[in-house]
Amino acid sequence: MNETPVTEILAHSDAYLKEFEAAVVAVEPGQAAVALDRTAFYPGGGGQPADHGWIDGRAVTRVRRQDDLVWHHLEGVLPVVGALVHGVLDWQRRYRLMRTHTAFHILCGVVWRDYRAQVTGGNLEPLAGRMDFEFETLRQELVREIEDKVNQEIAAARDVRVRFLPREEAFRIPDLIRTKINLLPETIRTVRIVEIEGLDLQADGGTHVANTREVRSIRVAGYKSKGRINKRIELAIGESPAEGAAHEP
Numbered sequence: 001m002n003e004t005p006v007t008e009i010l011a012h013s014d015a016y017l018k019e020f021e022a023a024v025v026a027v028e029p030g031q032a033a034v035a036l037d038r039t040a041f042y043p044g045g046g047g048q049p050a051d052h053g054w055i056d057g058r059a060v061t062r063v064r065r066q067d068d069l070v071w072h073h074l075e076g077v078l079p080v081v082g083a084l085v086h087g088v089l090d091w092q093r094r095y096r097l098m099r100t101h102t103a104f105h106i107l108c109g110v111v112w113r114d115y116r117a118q119v120t121g122g123n124l125e126p127l128a129g130r131m132d133f134e135f136e137t138l139r140q141e142l143v144r145e146i147e148d149k150v151n152q153e154i155a156a157a158r159d160v161r162v163r164f165l166p167r168e169e170a171f172r173i174p175d176l177i178r179t180k181i182n183l184l185p186e187t188i189r190t191v192r193i194v195e196i197e198g199l200d201l202q203a204d205g206g207t208h209v210a211n212t213r214e215v216r217s218i219r220v221a222g223y224k225s226k227g228r229i230n231k232r233i234e235l236a237i238g239e240s241p242a243e244g245a246a247h248e249p
């Protein structure tokens, strides 16, 4: 193979893919890691942690993206370059991350639409997370109002759509400017857009549910003032009944 290997990140176009077949394109024996030509594992980024799961039955202990490759760190014996492997995600965890990530986009959308406050950062875990805003007027009473509004948007069953746009075209969408799309490196020619119809539009690499109703419900689990301007909102995402049943012993 003469071309430099590249990993196709399948999660970018199909967030609901739970299993996949792929070929090993590189091996790092010292790191116990393999790179594949394609992967359903999300390598982490944008506040969303990397996926857990298995490759040929071996636990994937870590996933990381390095340049054009996604590396999967494995327990046990490594497959060789050229081998075909079968990957399986820890779907329960991933689906929780999808619901959580979408919940935070709903929060961003509500906070921007109704209060014109911008996000400055955030972090997600399965069914929990935090987001920081430049939101001088935020106070405790407003937090309950925001919680209600987010739950209303979940119940509104808005579709969540993913699109890929050429950089120049994406830059013409006024809504994207607030998410600091202009900070994207010049080398990125295609921008992945995640849109919650009628509510939120962001340049984003993460995995999302297809409709806001899949989030089911949220509650504000914490609120912190981190200074005059900067405020932090923590969310807890409701467990869905099906998930609850799946992991009870």
Ligand SMILES: [Zn+2]
Pocket: 046, 101, 105, 202, 204, 205, 206
């Ligand atoms: Zn996001």
